[in-house]
Each structure stands twice: as structure tokens, then as C-alpha cells.
Amino acid sequence: MENITKIEKKWRNKWEEENIYKFEFDDKKEKLYCLEMFSYPSGANLHMGHWWNYGVTDTWARLKRMQGYNVFHPMGFDAFGLPAENYAIKTGIHPKDSTNQNIKTMKKQLKNIGATYDWDYEINTSSPEYYKWTQWMFLKLYENNLAYKKEAPVNWCSSCNTVLANEQVINGECDRCQTTIERKEMSQWFFKITDYAEELLTSLDKLDWPDATKVLQRNWIGKSEGAFVNFKVDDYSFKVFTTRSDTLFGVTYCVLSPEHELALKITKPEYIEAVKKYQKEASIQSEIERTSTLKEKTGVFTGAYAINPVNNKKVPIYIADYVLSTYGTGAVMAVPAHDERDYEFAKKYNLDIIPVIESDTLPFMEDGKHINSEFLNGLNNIDAINKMNNYLKDNNLGEKTTNYRLRDWLVSRQRYWGSPIPIIYCETCGIVPVPEKDLPVVLPYDVEFTPDGESPLAKSDEFVNCKCPLCNKDAKREVDTLDTFVCSSWYFLRFLDANNNNEPFNKERINKIMPVDKYVGGIEHACMHLLYARFFTKALRDMGYLNFDEPFKSLVHQGIILGPDGEKMSKSRGNTVTPDPIVEKYGSDILRNYLMFGFNYIDGGPWTDDGITSINRFYKRVERLIDKHSQDKEIEKLEKVLHKTIKSVLEDLEEFQFNTSIARIMEYTNALSKYEEIPKYYLEQLLLLLAPFAPHITEELWSRLGNDFSIHNMNYPTYDASKVIENTFEIGVQVNGKLRASVNITDNISDEEIKEEVLKHENIIKYTKDKEIIKFIIVPKKIVSIVVK
RNA sequence: GCAGGUAUGGCGGAACUGGCAGACGCGCUAGACUUAGGAUCUAGUGGAGCAAUCCAUGCAGGUUCAAUUCCUGUUACCUGCACCA
Numbered sequence: 001m002e003n004i005t006k007i008e009k010k011w012r013n014k015w016e017e018e019n020i021y022k023f024e025f026d027d028k029k030e031k032l033y034c035l036e037m038f039s040y041p042s043g044a045n046l047h048m049g050h051w052w053n054y055g056v057t058d059t060w061a062r063l064k065r066m067q068g069y070n071v072f073h074p075m076g077f078d079a080f081g082l083p084a085e086n087y088a089i090k091t092g093i094h095p096k097d098s099t100n101q102n103i104k105t106m107k108k109q110l111k112n113i114g115a116t117y118d119w120d121y122e123i124n125t126s127s128p129e130y131y132k133w134t135q136w137m138f139l140k141l142y143e144n145n146l147a148y149k150k151e152a153p154v155n156w157c158s159s160c161n162t163v164l165a166n167e168q169v170i171n172g173e174c175d176r177c178q179t180t181i182e183r184k185e186m187s188q189w190f191f192k193i194t195d196y197a198e199e200l201l202t203s204l205d206k207l208d209w210p211d212a213t214k215v216l217q218r219n220w221i222g223k224s225e226g227a228f229v230n231f232k233v234d235d236y237s238f239k240v241f242t243t244r245s246d247t248l249f250g251v252t253y254c255v256l257s258p259e260h261e262l263a264l265k266i267t268k269p270e271y272i273e274a275v276k277k278y279q280k281e282a283s284i285q286s287e288i289e290r291t292s293t294l295k296e297k298t299g300v301f302t303g304a305y306a307i308n309p310v311n312n313k314k315v316p317i318y319i320a321d322y323v324l325s326t327y328g329t330g331a332v333m334a335v336p337a338h339d340e341r342d343y344e345f346a347k348k349y350n351l352d353i354i355p356v357i358e359s360d361t362l363p364f365m366e367d368g369k370h371i372n373s374e375f376l377n378g379l380n381n382i383d384a385i386n387k388m389n390n391y392l393k394d395n396n397l398g399e400k401t402t403n404y405r406l407r408d409w410l411v412s413r414q415r416y417w418g419s420p421i422p423i424i425y426c427e428t429c430g431i432v433p434v435p436e437k438d439l440p441v442v443l444p445y446d447v448e449f450t451p452d453g454e455s456p457l458a459k460s461d462e463f464v465n466c467k468c469p470l471c472n473k474d475a476k477r478e479v480d481t482l483d484t485f486v487c488s489s490w491y492f493l494r495f496l497d498a499n500n501n502n503e504p505f506n507k508e509r510i511n512k513i514m515p516v517d518k519y520v521g522g523i524e525h526a527c528m529h530l531l532y533a534r535f536f537t538k539a540l541r542d543m544g545y546l547n548f549d550e551p552f553k554s555l556v557h558q559g560i561i562l563g564p565d566g567e568k569m570s571k572s573r574g575n576t577v578t579p580d581p582i583v584e585k586y587g588s589d590i591l592r593n594y595l596m597f598g599f600n601y602i603d604g605g606p607w608t609d610d611g612i613t614s615i616n617r618f619y620k621r622v623e624r625l626i627d628k629h630s631q632d633k634e635i636e637k638l639e640k641v642l643h644k645t646i647k648s649v650l651e652d653l654e655e656f657q658f659n660t661s662i663a664r665i666m667e668y669t670n671a672l673s674k675y676e677e678i679p680k681y682y683l684e685q686l687l688l689l690l691a692p693f694a695p696h697i698t699e700e701l702w703s704r705l706g707n708d709f710s711i712h713n714m715n716y717p718t719y720d721a722s723k724v725i726e727n728t729f730e731i732g733v734q735v736n737g738k739l740r741a742s743v744n745i746t747d748n749i750s751d752e753e754i755k756e757e758v759l760k761h762e763n764i765i766k767y768t769k770d771k772e773i774i775k776f777i778i779v780p781k782k783i784v785s786i787v788v789k
Numbered sequence: 790g791c792a793g794g795u796a797u798g799g800c801g802g803a804a805c806u807g808g809c810a811g812a813c814g815c816g817c818u819a820g821a822c823u824u825a826g827g828a829u830c831u832a833g834u835g836g837a838g839c840a841a842u843c844c845a846u847g848c849a850g851g852u853u854c855a856a857u858u859c860c861u862g863u864u865a866c867c868u869g870c871a872c873c874a
Contacts, residue, residue, distance in 0.1 A: 332874045663813035732809035783808045
């Protein structure tokens with residue numbers, strides 16, 4: 001198409017003037033909330049990934065619009081976060097200034113996609129109007145005992161002199177300077193996501209999400225059934241968590257993690273020094289060193305002995321770093337005969353190994369008959385566990401329990417560019433939440449944010465010093481900011497009421513439009529954003545602010561568009577492909593269509609330029625066909641093709657199979673091009689079919705056919721089932737599993753007639769004569785299979 | 790180590806619930822129209838073979854009248870988790 005850029009611009013302006021993508025709440029049509037993970041406003045232009053996620057999903061949203069849904073399709077910016085802050089440290093440009101500038105550019109670029117966003121619902125998480133309500137969320141969680149402060153180990157980079165978020169730790173190293181991350185104890189705020197572990201796990205089943213994603217979340221939550229067992233040591237006692245309480249008679253020692261609160265208390269005086277030394281060594285080890293499975297196990301004896309509650313045997317207690325303080329109780333009972341790790345440790349330190357399950361090998365982890373186990377002898381694994389758990393409970397020695405791998409969510413960040421945590425520390429009143437009426441706690445502009453290990457906000461006296469809301473004495477504000485994942489844990493709710501100044505969102509609105517019907521974004525968020533957002537939704541539900549259980553009913557992960565070399569696109573690799581030149585040359589519709597046609601949306605794949613010309617050629621062909629339009633009349637042959645096409649396109653689009661939908665429309669186009677003159681109706685149907693795929697081009701051609709603005713307000717084609725039915729079929733005939741012939745069969749003939757027809761076929765006669773027909777299988781409309789001997 | 794995923798022509802990729810493997814397109818070959826074509830149109834295009842036919846969905850088996858699809862084993866790559874007691 002000539003002047004494609006101009007044409008696209010013309011229609012975008014028209015759409016904006018006419019406000020055709022306006023979303024109205026009171027619409028009588030059925031609602032549909034289509035959402036892509038909102039964007040981080042980076043300085044550069046849109047990259048291929050943006051077009052891939054936003055352009056392609058918009059096609060689906062457009063289909064739904066044309067199918068008569070009241071589609072809510074918003075866009076906004078996840079604007080807080082480290083990149084802006086790091087950029088500021090490098091360039092001196094304030095994060096607020098660069099972010100706002102980036103949002104401006106990005107919004108302009110996003111508009112070039114020609115998507116159906118209603119920008120009246122735009123949000124920016126770094127604006128006080130937004131983070132006021134992020135802070136409100138924090139207060140509500142705090143009120144409901146779902147936010148608490150405690151001492152915790154965090155990721156510390158000694159070179160940047162700051163704490164890093166988990167997602168900034170790549171293979172145990174700082175993603176900025178590759179320094180090995182250390183652990184450091186700091187007082188931090190947490191959200192009690194573990195309260196929801198069970199529901200987060202079980203309600204996954206109901207969701208229309210990719211199985212792979214559910215598996216990731218399930219593993220992350222890591223439920224395991226087991227038991228607590230109490231071990232006494234002198235005047236103290238500690239609990240261990242075990243999934244194998246059936247092996248209790250095989251316990252030959254116990255291990256506490258170096259961080260265990262009893263570690264020093266139970267240690268005998270002559271061992272104190274060694275234990276302290278070991279603790280220190282463990283604490284300065286990096287997380288990778290500490291948790292490496294390759295590392296030889298180490299430990300130190302405490303001189304103390306614990307009493308095995310089932311047989312009152314004394315077993316030595318060790319401190320060893322192969323036991324993690326963050327899982328279970330931070331203490332384990334060791335059964336070297338039936339656990340590889342315990343076995344390795346026992347061998348090294350010459351500890352007893354007592355088999356309690358019959359086997360030829362050591363260590364043996366399979367099921368088997370119990371031995372050396374008094375009342376468990378002869379039982380298999382499951383029965384033994386049940387019997388033991390009952391015994392523990394009856395004798396008050398322990399109890400059955402469920403343990404989760406999931407940890408509470410650490411939300412404190414010692415960084416500047418984030419939402420301040422609305423908490424005040426008063427010497428008299430302690431921790432005091434900022435009263436709701438005082439929100440937002442505004443992030444001050446003039447702050448020294450070069451990282452030196454101290455939270456940047458701590459350096460702003462103006463920010464820190466305040467009055468206690470309860471006693472009005474001098475007090476100090478919390479100086480950490482919130483993890484940006486907090487901002488994105490509820491943005492899909494705010495979108496619906498983006499300009500509400502009185503509350504985070506209106507309850508009726510939320511309940512009317514939520515949940516999100518189709519959520520599209522990368523799988524990398526499986527165990528972070530997607531989990532956090534589910535937690536927020538459930539917490540808000542239990543507080544009475546909304547009445548649904550899950551935020552995202554149906555989820556799609558787009559694959560990744562790789563560089564032409566098959567590697568992930570990156571500046572350092574120099575394999576990035578930028579959309580801009582393609583958009584300039586061919587227009588945004590062509591880029592969008594190439595992305596849809598050239599790849600499977602779920603898989604992605606390496607970029608190639610070749611496909612661009614092919615899709616461009618296709619639309620040029622469509623344009624030429626439009627110019628061949630003639631008076632309307634029905635062509636029976638085309639009717640059939642058209643209705644079959646509509647059927648397939650609708651089915652494929654439902655599954656995000658854009659590539660095959662376009663292939664089907666190409667087939668329809670091929671059928672049309674057989675005609676010198678094409679009735680206008682069939683061309684209009686073609687344009688309507690293509691409208692969600694190529695909004696600009698179809699709008700232009702629609703008007704060229706003499707139709708009124710806008711094609712996007714038309715209904716999407718529907719098919720007539722009676723026209724899709726075939727009444728003749730060409731079906732294959734197999735003899736002994738090999739294809740030997742192909743026959744034409746009409747719809748309504750009997751199996752006997754089919755048999756007769758098939759056996760008349762020359763080639764079939766050849767393969768069946770002088771042979772006995774053992775089986776004659778007819779699969780209606782598909783195949784005939786003959787077995788001969 | 791554990792869990793999940795992927796593997797189909799020269800290339801991107803199709804194939805619903807087991808039913809004619811390779812839709813659609815790129816590329817390539819030949820031809821047409823052209824001053825020309827990197828435009829457009831027509832025909833062909835998985836491999837071998839003159840043909841009948843045979844061989845082909847990572848590899849090796851199995852189930853079945855029939856397997857890209859189901860089962861067992863195996864290889865390569867990708868992703869997540871990783872001393873989880």
C-alpha cells in the first residue's frame with residue numbers, strides 16, 4: 001500500500017477523534033477484561049517483545065470487541081524500580097524526571113501499535129495518586145496481621161554497598177557488578193503470604209492456566225506432609241520436621257542449623273569455641289557456597305545429646321550447615337541408613353548407622369519392610385508413618401504436620417525509587433502505622449541516592465523526622481521503600497478505577513469486571529508477580545474489599561522472539577532487531593501480522609526478515625482483490641470456503657493460534673483470486689475477518705469499498721454450520737496399514753455401499769485378490785482400513 | 790539430583806479425541822508477461838526410484854487394522870528448583 005505510514009496515522013487520528021475504543025461501565029454487553037502485563041518505562045524505543053506481547057494480544061481483544069463483548073483493555077506503567085535509579089546514579093538525571101520522560105515517549109510509541117487501549121484508564125505506579133493506595137494496601141495488610149517486621153537475612157553486595165532484591169541476584173552474583181552476594185541480617189518488613197499457602201496451592205486447579213506455570217507455582221509453594229517430633233536435650237527441647245517419621249528408630253544423631261536459636265544454649269562449655277567458629281564460617285559463606293550440593297558436608301559436635309522420644313536413646317547433636325534454618329524447623333533428626341545426606345555426614349564423622357528398613361544397600365530410600373523398629377516391624381512405609389504419627393500424638397511426643405517451602409514475602413528495599421513504607425517509629429508508642437488520612441507518604445524529590453549501604457531516605461532529615469500520630473512526640477519514619485512487586489500486585493484492580501481519589505477502587509466496579517478474563521505475559525513471572533497478585537486478591541477478599549478468589553481466570557504466556565542467531569536478543573550480543581525500521585517501511589500492521597504468522601505464539605523463535613515480505617505480499621494481494629470487486633451475487637463454492645474459513649479462524653483465535661488463523665484466511669484469499677470479478681460481499685467478509693489482525697489496512701480498504709466508518713464497529717463474521725458440512729469426502733483406503741487408494745464417498749451411503757465401492761477399486765482388487773479379508777474397518781469421513789491374510 | 794518442556798522437509802511452522810504426515814508461507818525450479826524485475830501470474834517442490842513401489846515426524850523398542858499423537862527406554866537442548874529433611 002502506498003504511503004502506509006500516512007494512512008495508518010490518518011486512521012489512528014480518526015479513532016482517537018471518534019473515541020471508538022472508549023470503555024463504558026454501564027454497557028449492557030457481556031464484559032471481558034483483556035490485560036497484558038503492563039510495561040516498564042525504559043528509555044529506549046519499543047522493542048520486539050513489546051510488539052509481540054501488546055500487538056498480538058490486541059488482535060485477540062479486537063476480535064472480542066467485534067464479537068460484541070464490552071472489552072476492557074487498559075495500559076499503564078510499572079514505573080518504580082531499580083533501572084531508573086541506576087540510570088540516575090550513572091547520569092545524574094533524577095529517576096522521576098527520566099521516568100516521566102520515558103512514559104511520554106513510550107506512550108507515543110505504544111499508540112503506533114494501533115491498539116484498542118482506552119487511555120483514560122492509564123496508571124503510573126510512581127505517581128502519588130497511585131502509590132497512595134499501594135501504601136493503603138500495606139496498612140490494610142498490617143491491620144490484618146499480614147504485614148510484620150522481623151530480623152532476616154538479605155542479599156548484600158559489598159561492592160555496590162547495598163542490599164539487592166532476589167531478582168537481582170543472578171546465580172548468586174550481583175547483576176550489576178558480578179560480586180558474590182553475601183547474607184546479612186537486617187530488620188525487614190514481610191507480607192505473610194504463607195498464611196495463604198494452602199489456598200494458593202489448591203485453587204490453582206480451577207484456573208485456566210498453562211500446566212507448566214501451575215507446576216512452577218506448586219513446586220515453589222512446595223507442600224510436604226510430615227510430622228514434628230520433639231527431642232529433649234537437658235532442660236531444653238527442639239522440634240524437628242520429618243517426612244519419614246517411620247524411620248525414627250534409625251535416628252543416630254540430630255543436626256541443628258548454625259542459626260538455630262538453641263545452637264549455643266545447648267553446647268557444652270568445652271565445645272563453645274568450636275561451635276562459634278563454625279557459625280561464623282557459615283555466616284560469611286555466600287549463598288551458593290553454602291547450598292552447593294557438591295560441597296563436602298561439614299559440621300561440629302556440640303557435646304550435647306538429645307533423647308530420641310520413641311526409644312529414649314541418647315543421640316549426639318551436631319551443628320551443620322547442610323541443615324537450612326529457613327526450611328522446616330531448622331533442625332533435623334538424622335537417619336543415615338535411609339537418607340543420602342545423613343549417610344554422607346555419618347560416614348565422615350563416624351556416626352552410627354542403624355537400618356530400620358530391610359534392604360541390601362545403604363542408604364536405602366525406597367519402600368520396604370521395617371526392622372529394628374519395635375511396634376513398626378513388618379510394616380511398609382505408609383502404614384508405618386501412619387502408625388508412628390498416631391503414636392507420637394497419643395504420647396504427646398510430636399504431631400502430624402504440613403510444611404511449605406514458600407517463605408514470607410520480604411518487601412523492604414533499601415532503595416530510593418519506590419513507594420515509601422507508611423510506618424512511623426515512636427520511642428513511646430513503638431511501630432505506628434501512618435493514619436489513612438495522612439496518605440500518601442510522599443517520596444521526597446531531593447535525596448542523595450548514591451548507594452552506600454544506607455537507605456537513601458534516611459539521609460533526608462525532612463523526610464525522616466515527623467511527629468508520632470498517637471502521642472505527637474518526635475518520631476522517625478521508616479526509610480525503606482516497598483518492593484516494586486507490591487505495586488504490581490494490585491494494578492489490575494486500580495485500572496478499573498484509575499482516577500478514583502477516595503478509595504483504591506470502587507467495590508462494585510471491581511466485582512463487575514474482575515477477574516481478568518485473559519492475562520498475557522511472560523512465564524518469568526510465574527513465581528513472583530503471578531503469585532503475589534493471587535495473594536493480594538485473596539487477602540483483599542478476606543478483608544471484604546472484593547468478592548472473587550482469583551485475579552486471572554485465563555493466562556497465556558507468549559514465547560520469546562530470539563535474535564536471528566537463535567540467542568536471546570541483547571545489546572551486548574549485538575543481535576537485537578528493532579521494530580522501528582520495519583514499521584517505517586511496511587507499517588505497523590505488517591509487523592504485527594508477521595509476528596502472528598511467522599511464529600507459534602506460545603513458542604516464539606528466532607527472528608528472520610524473510611517472512612516480512614511474505615506477509616506484505618499477502619496484504620498487497622488483498623488490496624488488488626478489493627479493486628476487482630463487482631456486484632453482489634452468491635457463489636456457492638465461495639460460500640462453503642468462506643464459512644469453513646470463519647469456523648477455523650474463530651476456533652484458532654480462541655487458542656491464540658494466530659499463525660493458523662492467518663493461514664486459513666490466506667486460503668480463502670486464494671479461493672477468491674480464482675475469480676476475475678469478485679462479488680463485494682466476499683471481499684467485505686475478507687476485510688472483516690482481517691480487521692483484528694490489520695486494523696489500519698482493513699479500515700482503509702473498508703472505506704475504499706465505499707463502506708462507512710468504522711469496520712471496527714462491525715460484527716465479526718459468524719459461520720452457518722449447515723454451510724460447513726461436506727457431503728462428499730475423499731477418503732483414503734489402507735490395506736494392511738498401507739495407503740493403497742483414495743475413493744470419493746458421498747455423505748449418506750451405508751457401510752455396505754462403501755465396502756462395495758472400495759472393493760471395486762483397481763488397486764484394492766490388486767492387493768486383496770486371492771486373500772482373505774479379516775477385518776474391514778470404516779472410520780466415517782476419515783479412512784477405510786482393510787486387513788487381509 | 791528433582792520437576793516441566795521441546796525435537797516434524799532447505800527454512801518458519803501445520804496436523805481437532807490415534808485415522809491419507811508436511812496445511813499456510815518462505816526459499817528453490819521451470820514457464821508466462823516484461824526494456825528490466827528484487828513486481829505479478831501459472832505449474833512443480835520431503836527423500837530414493839524410469840516405474841510399480843519403498844523410506845521418512847531425535848534414537849531404540851512396544852501396543853494397535855492404524856502412532857507425530859499412547860506406553861517403555863534413551864539422546865540432545867531449553868526452563869525452573871536445588872543439601873527441602
